[in-house]
Amino acid sequence: MMLEPMRVPADGLPERVTIYEVGPRDGLQNEPSVVPLEVKAELVARLAAAGLTTIETTSFVHPKWVPQLADAEELLKRVERVPGVRYPVLVPNERGLDRALDLGVTDVAIFGSATETxxxxxxxxxxxxxxxxxxxxxARARENGLAVRAYLSMCFGDPWEGPVPIEQVVRNGRRLLDLGCGQLSLGDTIGVGTPGHVTALLEAFxxxxxxxxxxAVHFHDTYGQALVNTLSALRAGVTVVDASAGGIGGCPYARSATGNLATEDLLWMLAGLGVETGVDLRSLVATSVWLAGELGRPSPSRVVRALAKELASEASEASKDEE
Known part of the structure; x- marks a missing residue:
């Protein structure tokens, strides 16, 4: 059985990577059926128990635009916050920030675009x-002591505008950082980026x-490039990678944006490279198997599918031994 990869460290990589888990927000936001509140709360709790220390929990976008996240306030009230774990929330405007402040949120994110369309x-x-x-x-978030992250979408290509010039991405990314954001997540919203493009963009920044x-980097796996693009980013010194448990998610405003990079696929690669994350792969796989059952469809993650079989076989053997 192979429940973890052989550890073969590579030169030029960070010793540790922080996984910015986006499953509860970016992962679930495009689900066609509304996921029950109790399932969302359990997902957040399971992710924290697996060792993830940054879990983007929900968004205060208007329910008209993303009905899946209409229960944002109820979810935040229900989540039992674990010491050492951050629970960022997406806020689209000042009204969203007001709601976040009222609920004691400590980390927020804004969502910008590299393209006009x-x-x-x-x-x-x-x-x-x-x-x-x-x-x-x-400005108000920082005045209230909140950490602020900025997302920049369509950094590698736009379904309406096509290829996006690198200098345009850098210019708009700098504008978000200049507002006072502490971190900028570069999003390959439709998954068209390739390793050389990633390297060139990071060099331009x-x-x-x-x-x-x-x-930070946020890759979608539309064309199967998410992992190799992540590796290019790590070689360039990036140490924060966005990922979604089980590979769920997309973007409700861009039909060609398919699943996010699966957290388990990322963990398998990092473990093999000897890069520490503090996340327990087995626990996370079990969570994604559970979530797939709740969503009524298999996980898109290849590591989840592979390890689910291994773990099921292991459990079966253990059961026989007990008999």
Missing amino acids: FARRNLNRSVDASIEMFAPVV AQAGVGPERL
Whole structure:
């Protein structure tokens, strides 16, 4: 049985990587059927128990646009916060920030776009107007002691505009950071990026004065490039990687955005490379198997599918031994 990979460290990689788990928010937001509140709360608890220390829990977007997350306030009230675990919440505007502050949220995120078309489709305003909208959100959040992250979507390609110039991504990313955001997550929303593109983009950010310590990466696996793109980012010094348990998720505003990078697939690669994460792979696989049952469909993660069989076989053998 192979329940973990052989550890063969590689040069040029960080010793430790922080996984920014987005399953409860980005993973579930595009589910066609509303997931029960108790399932969402249990998912968050299971993720924390598996060792994940950053779990993006929900979003305060208007329920009209993302009905799946209409229970944001109820979920945050139900989640039992574990010491040492951060529970970020996406806030689209000042009203969303007000709700987050009322509930004692300590970490928030804003969601910008590298392209005009997606900004208008997702935020119903131009890139410039969205930056203006975010400015008071970031300022007030920081005044209240909150950590603020910025997402930048469509960094590698846009389904309406096509390839996105690297200098355009850097320019709009810098604008979000200049508002006062502590971290910028670079999103390959439709999964078209390739390793050389990742390297070039990160080099361009470095030349613009933004080092890898301020960046995270968020890859979708539409074309099977998420892991290799992540490896390129790690070699460039990035140490924060977004991933979704079981590989669930997408983007409700971009039909070609399929599943996120599966947290388990990422963990398998990092374990084999000798990169520490503090996350228990077995526990997380069990969580994604459970979640797949709740969603009524198999997990897209290849590691979950492979290890689920191994763990089931192991449990069967243990049961026979007990008899």
